[in-house]
Amino acid sequence: MQQLQSYVSGKWQAGQGKAAQLKNPVTEEVLAETSTQGIDFQAALAHARTKGIPALQELNFAERGKLLMAASKAIHAQRDELLSLATLNGGNTRGDAKFDVDGATSTLAYYAKVGERMGEAKFLVDGEGVQLSRSPRYWGEHIYVPRAGVAVHVNAFNFPAWGLAEKAACAWLAGMPVVTKPATATSLVSYRVVQILIEAQVLPEGALSLICGSAGDLLSHLDPFDALAFTGSSVTAGKLRSGEGVTLRGARINVEADSLNAAVLGRDVQPGSDTFDLFVQEVIRDMTQKAGQKCTAIRRVLVPVEILDAAREALVEELKAQRTGNPTVRGVRVGPLATESQLEDVREGVERLKAATKAIHGDGSRGELTEIDHDKGYFMSPVLFEAADAGVEAVHAHEVFGPCATILPYSGDPSEAAKIVGLGQGGLVASVYSDDAQVAGEVALGMAPFNGRINIGSAKIASESLGPGAVLPQLVHGGPGRAGGGEELGGLRGLGFYMQRTALQGYKPLLEKLTSQGHRF
Ligand code: NAP
DSSP states (O other), X not given: XXXXXXXXTTEEEOXXXXXXXXXXXXXXXXXXXXXXXXXXXXXXXXXXXXXXXXXXXXSOHHHHHHHHHHHHHHHHHTHHHHHHHHHHHHOOOHHHHHHHHXXXXXXXXXXXXXXXXXXXXXXXXXXXXXXXXXXXXXXXEEEEEEOSSOEEEEOOSSOTTHHHHHHHHHHHHHTOOEEEEOOGGGTHHHHHHHXXXXXXXXXXXXXXXXXXXXXXXXXXXXXXTOEEEEESOHHHHHHHHTSHHHHTTOOEEEEEXXXXXXXXXXXXXXXXXXXXXXXXXXXXXXXXXXXXXXXXXXXXXXXXXXXXXXXXXXXXXXXXXXXXXXXXXXXXXXXXXXXXXXXXXXXXXXXXXXXXXXXXXXOSSOOSEETOOSSOSOOOOOEEEEOSSXXXXXXXXXXXXXXXXXXXXXXSOHHHXXXXXXXXXXXXXXXXXXXXXXXXXXXXXXXXXXXXXXXXXXXXXXXXXXXXXXXXXXXEEOOSGGGOSOOEESGGGGGGGGEEEEEEEEEHHXXXXXXXXXXXX
């Protein structure tokens, strides 16, 4: 069996003591073990700071962009192996695996291009300067410089490649070294990605470290200029927020947590229209892709009472065509959940929803499985619920991180839809499907205060729509409230977390000379 190691202080190191197991979620076979016990995390962070910071910060944005492009290419060169590992350790179908692995390489490549465009600058200049007194000589500017610390990334189990890359791309381009900690249970892909990058020697020493296994006392060593970016459950987020590195020493923290994403069907949409079909397709994709284990997946489906029958019928009809089972088999759309504990969590969530609503497709069981001839594996076939009352608490209070969603009937009034969406206490993304600018606008603006991103689906963009589930590097990812209150990506905005915004005030010509060396945006 493979024994995984961590890459810290410039070398691969094995932990001691009891190891955590990584399994194949289809067969429950143990694939690998890993432990971090005994690894000196304080030394690991010190090494990243002393070696990684100067190595990255002596480079300009274009040079850092080149590193990102080299990293993207090195990962892409091992694409087939990584796709297989995502299936083996994450239960991904080939499509699910591509979503993760290609998402990683394309995000790195996107930020490589951003770096290229910023050229020889090493810092950013924020907007226009401002006159500070009656005299035009006394001037003010704002600049962003790289933080003088290490970026610690703690990631969720569902995107072991993309989660690592999307955070690292912004940190490296900003000029911060990265210590990345994937979720242990599905860390095989992250482990291999780091191995590839270290072997290819595309990054300077200290720019990348890997903690493969428990975080141990890592976070207790965070210093004032470090940045902690976390993706995972709100319960873990609570613990990380209360750590001394954050509360006493002022390390920055960004949280991407739970989200009960909503999709609202506009009252103008006719069954059978392109927009209606897009709505059905995107709800089904989110319920099935990665077995519903996507932070951005649609969980609450708001449908006007007038077209409830048609929407229910179309969704159920599509769900009947989705095959659950062996993710290596062509045509299977839903693989297993990633771990036994995820399956248990999802089963509990399904029971809560069953008690409060009505299951109209599926029941939370394995269902009929394609090419699975044993009773092992963490399978659950998709479940669609329908609530009689859109306000029912269970639907808005708990994220069920699996292949399930709930239809919520509403009157068709945009302001009512927005109010119902707000019951989720803050989300990553919400969608409205409508061809009526008035309806789409009212719903979108009404939902915006509760969500980090709004996806507007309509006939005009139906053939191009990537849906709400895909997180794009050009747009911000993150949301208020339950979703953690964080923000990642969004082009240059994604660098802000890893940089210090500092105000400058002084003699205008002097400031002009200084800021001319930066990249003004
Ligand atoms: P989790 O249990 O909170 O774990 C997330 C990460 O935190 C893992 O790497 C885990 O490591 C680590 N961790 C747990 N306890 C820790 C501690 N005390 N100190 C330091 N690190 C600790 O979440 P998950 O089960 O992986 O992910 C599922 C949840 O993540 C869902 O609720 C989902 O909504 C959310 N999610 C959000 C987004 C988003 O972008 N907003 C994306 C994906 C998932 P170990 O694995 O070693 O325990």
